[in-house]
Amino acid sequence: MKNSPYWPDGLSHHLPLPRTSLYDNLQASATRYPGKTAIHFYGSAMSYAQLRKEVDALAGFLQHQCGVACADRVALYMQNSPQYVIGYFAILRANAVVVPVNPMNTAAELRHIIEDCGAKVALLGEELFKNARPLLGEALDHTIVARYADYIDEATDLPLPAMLTEVAPDLDARPEFSATVPPKAVRWHVAIGAAQQPSANVASPEDLAVIPYTSGTTGAPKGCMHTHRAANHVVAASVQWCHLSSDSIVLCSMPMFHVTGMQHTMNLAIFLGATMVVMTRWDGRCAAQLIERYRITYWSAISTMMIDFMSVPDLDRFDLSSIEIVGGGGAAMPKALAQRMAARLAVPYVEGYGLSETIGATHLNPPQRCKQQCLGIPIQDTDSIVVDPTTFEVLDTRSTGEILVSGPQVFTGYWGRPEATRDAFVEVSGKHYLRTGDLGYIDEEGYFFFVDRLKRMINASGYKVRPAEVETVLFEHPAIQEACVVAARDARRGETVKAFVVLRAGADASAQQIIAWAHDHMASYKAPTIVEFISTLPRTGSGKVQWRLLQEREDGCLRP
Secondary structure, rough: OOOOOOOOOOOOOOOOOOOOHHHHHHHHHOOOOOOOOEEEEEEEEEEEEEEEEEHHHHHHHHHHHHOOOOOOOEEOOOOOOHHHHHHHHHHHHHHHEEOOOOOOOOOOHHHHHHHHHHHOOEEEEEEHHHHHHHHHHHOOOOOEEHHHHHOOOOOOOOOHHHHOOOOOOOHOOOHHHHHOOOOOOEEEEHHHHHOOOOOOOOOOOOOEEEEOOOOOOOOOOOEHHHHHHHHHHHHHHHHHOOOOOOOEEEOOOOOOOHHHHEEEEEHHHHHOOOOEEEEOOOHHHHHHHHHHOOOOEEEOOHHHHHHHHOOOOOHHHHOOOOOOEEOOOOOOOHHHHHHHHHHOOOOEEEEEEEEEHOOOEEEOOOOOOOOOOEEEOOOOOEEEEEOOOOOEEEEEOOOOEEEEEEEEOOEEOOOHHHHHHHHHHHHEEOEEEEEEEEEEEEOOOEEEEEEEOOOOOOEEEEEEEEEEHHHHOOOOOEEEEEEEEEEEEEOOOOEEEEEEEEEOOOOOOOOOHHHHHHHHOOOOOOOEEEEEEEEOOOOOOOOOOHHHHHHHHOOOOOOO
């Protein structure tokens, strides 16, 4: 693919990387800025020196008390918190591999990941211990259990999530915490307090660093294997692309288990020696308070967060002028919302694109020339093309096909799934590409646009309807906050278009009014024939709408 004429000024297309590990980033920042605040957490602060001290202590405990060895997988199952950051880098410091687990996962979902990756040790929040407990003595040998509120040592006027204020169950009385030596379950402060020194950090750039699991929207979740080099490439590229520095103040509202929160907030800040402001749970008004109080300069947030944020009733009372760049991905930012946001924050929303299989961004919009509802252009050292998904012929400008990606951030494969790994790649003109499974096109200026998932298509009387296209139009309806379009069975058309709709607060519209409006704003075969109102759309932990759940729900309904 030819380079876009709007490549960021002064930015090289090639990014040379030092031959270091992710932990080396923390080591360098803690050496350079020992007294600097690494983490703000609801009014309490942790310096880089203290962060490194606790990381090393926990790494030593993992090695000496839990038996963690080089290349072992260790599960990290908790909410955003100082403990998450400590746990992540302690696993790496122990020369092991991080397996981030969505804290919304059930006991059964946790079991699948633990058994699939073979992790014997898990770091987790105390509210999640009930899900891990059945695995102790079976798949898991040890758990280290964190109470997030332990890292709040100052009174605060900030609104605290319930899990930081609720009285926790008395876990210490359970036999897992005392019946064995060492016990199967250990409190976080006990592990840190042991102050055991880890052995040498020997991880190389080509060693496995992290195995994030796919969301499982197209089958059982699969572990995506990423090296230190791949993760560092995304972080370093993003830092250069967005002109960030050690003076940046990063709002961490995205969940860190997800590659966006992990890479584009936590790892990015550690790489820079910047300050993180960590939110355990999303709260739009609290985000506004944090931006004002800590003078946030950089914020990675998905569109659903921005919908909430821009709906904060007294948003105008907050000073948000410190914000220099806001970006995100996962789902296209509705045009009307992007315009409101740009007017309020005086900065554009920099949309990007990436997958669990790419450990973060493969495409980003040039900050100086963003396009709305656009994936952006391929970043440094990254090639991307659009092909016919059957013949793999490279398509012309504005022709819709499957987006393929090649670059240093692409994973080495799915853990324990060689066939799925082979199916994930294709060779085009002698080059190895990852199949994203996403349909899109390239415009005349080299920008990529998302159309829909390859496997998500409605066939209405022979007409192909792309749900994402219909959703984009529905977002323009003044009463609609969110919408998800699925296929509904229809005796005459085979399939017809159904929209699950969430109305804006205080808005009023009937199903027939929305259907009539849709007929006025899109081709009749694309317009929904059925509208069902719901209070919220089901989402993954990273904020993506779980359209497949709604499709499966609809598949149980027969219509005449």
